[in-house]
Amino acid sequence: MYAQMVESTASDDDPEKLAAFQARIDAGEKIEPKDWMPEGYRKTLIRQIGQHAHSEIVGQLPEGNWITRAPTLERKAILLAKVQDEAGHGLYLYCAAETLGVSRDEMTEMLLEGRMKYSSIFNYPTVTWADIGAIGWLVDGAAIMNQVPLQRTSYGPYSRAMIRICKEESFHMRQGFDIMMKMANGSREQKRMAQDALNRFWYPSLMMFGPSDGDSVHSSQSMAWKIKISSNDELRQKFVDQTVPQADYLDLKIPDPELKWNQDKGGYDFSEPDWSEFHAVLKGNGPCNSDRMKARIRAWEDGRWVRDGLMAHAQKKAAGKVAAE
């Protein structure tokens, strides 16, 4: 279906239509599913929203790893709710992408065949309970930094999904920071675990914003179309500026000897992540890539009978063979 859709709209990109479309974007109008849009706009949205949806679903795995081992019943209930929220975010985003003419099954197949990505961050393991704190604080913190501007993205269904997701992400970040506060103010061993989690998650969190602006393939066109509102480096800088005082409050040390306040720019100078590690993770060679993909493939295969059953039910219902509920 996706391939057909791409073919049927490819000839539509004439200069007048493109100019009128850009004028709508520049005027701050939202683009809705039935509106005309350039093929590149549609494809970019499918890529970005689909990648984002996959990230929410794959993102359940590192945290799900700790549900059975959360230190208290209360922490377990909170973590369970958070992981369920991520599934919900995935669903809102898949639904937003479906309005562009691609099905959830097609997007899942693209992910499983390696034709679509998910966020690099979820290829790192969660080895201690403090990692769950670090994910909430840093990973959800980075996600919020990226997603708050996306509430103003030009595509209506994406923008509306982001508004709802951001509300929940704020709660997620608070729960992560709360775990970090407990750990950082706990025993020496707990504080050591909190510092260790920060050491391991700091640079992978900086990588979440994508390559630096000079190396970002899609940023300039995506920003012109207001699919992206801010550049990768702008968001990374804001994230560092927001997070350093929080680390100070926790009495934890950001693992960057070059980190220092720069009065002239009104922000921190900081070290770039190791981009060769980032590219290796994107190519599938991070610490957990193969585990994550195996888990998604198994879930897809194990869930086949449910999808088949639901489809059979829907077909029977459409044919009037099942009483309406």
Ligand code: BYC
């Ligand atoms: N990981 O030209 P660029 C979450 C790829 S999860 C993997 O700058 P763009 C959460 C990029 O796709 C957060 N790939 O690209 C869930 C492109 O490759 P392709 C998810 C990355 O799209 C559970 C290439 O590198 N959030 O919230 O303009 C628990 C060149 O990059 C990454 C989103 O997805 C990466 N980190 O900018 C807790 C937000 N970075 O596609 C939290 C929406 C770059 O050409 N997405 N690449 O093969 C975006 O804002 C943008 O897509 C990005 C990248 C900033 C990620």
